[in-house]
Amino acid sequence: MSTGVAPFIAIDGPVGSGKTAVGRVLADRLGHMFLDTGVMYRAVTYLALQKQIALSDPDALVRLASSSGMELTGGPGEECRVIVRSGDVTDHLRSPEVDRSVSAVSAVSGVREVLVGLQREIAAKGQIVMVGRDIGTVVMSGAGLKIYLDASVEERARRRHAQLQESGTDIAYDTVLEDLRRRDDLDSSREVAPLKRAADAVDLTTDDLGIDEVVDRLEELARGPGFSGTGA
Numbered sequence: 001m002s003t004g005v006a007p008f009i010a011i012d013g014p015v016g017s018g019k020t021a022v023g024r025v026l027a028d029r030l031g032h033m034f035l036d037t038g039v040m041y042r043a044v045t046y047l048a049l050q051k052q053i054a055l056s057d058p059d060a061l062v063r064l065a066s067s068s069g070m071e072l073t074g075g076p077g078e079e080c081r082v083i084v085r086s087g088d089v090t091d092h093l094r095s096p097e098v099d100r101s102v103s104a105v106s107a108v109s110g111v112r113e114v115l116v117g118l119q120r121e122i123a124a125k126g127q128i129v130m131v132g133r134d135i136g137t138v139v140m141s142g143a144g145l146k147i148y149l150d151a152s153v154e155e156r157a158r159r160r161h162a163q164l165q166e167s168g169t170d171i172a173y174d175t176v177l178e179d180l181r182r183r184d185d186l187d188s189s190r191e192v193a194p195l196k197r198a199a200d201a202v203d204l205t206t207d208d209l210g211i212d213e214v215v216d217r218l219e220e221l222a223r224g225p226g227f228s229g230t231g232a
């Protein structure tokens with residue numbers, strides 16, 4: 001059986017499961033590229049809000065996604081920036097307005113088609129850790145290692161609340177918890193590519209684990225024997 005590092009690693013899970021923090025550190029340790037696909041849905045949402053495009057108009061949202069000229073910069077170990085025609089939008093993607101609206105945008109199948117196409121182009125460039133909701137089920141269904149990270153809704157709300165406080169957004173814990181439940185519901189119940197664990201994913205619950213402990217476990221899996229995945 002061949003040994004090596006899994007070249008394509010898909011990490012899926014709900015908001016606050018730790019997938020972005022964990023995925024980034026794992027990618028650094030392995031020397032892989034890292035792509036947080038959530039930022040792409042967030043960028044389309046930010047542009048829609050800026051251009052006052054109705055979130056209930058799927059055709060306009062698809063046109064916006066296809067004409068955005070979205071590019072992601074940053075190789076292994078570098079910060080990922082999201083560039084669109086109007087410039088670098090990275091610093092605008094985590095606002096409460098974008099948080100509130102992004103589920104609606106990511107439920108539009110045409111928007112997903114455009115972004116999944118871009119994600120596969122990026123994966124074709126080399127070894128990558130990609131995180132999102134449908135990476136193991138749709139985007140890289142042939143990935144050699146698929147992880148499904150989860151944590152209780154209360155723990156995820158606590159993490160998100162702490163992040164928001166740190167970035168200067170003063171918002172009540174109960175509001176964060178309620179918003180998270182609403183987004184979980186929207187992400188898992190939408191018709192196209194809902195949040196769902198792939199049948200062959202490894203489950204990891206992160207309630208009582210720190211980032212390093214989760215990454216240690218994933219690194220062990222990634223360096224394990226017999227990877228045959230080819231990505232998409």
Ligand code: DC
Pocket residue numbers: 015037038039041042102103106131132133134135183187
């Ligand atoms: O992971 P995040 O919170 O940044 O994701 C933002 C939104 O985008 C969330 O509503 C789920 C959606 N998303 C998705 O539908 N598919 C992905 N691959 C990544 C994110």
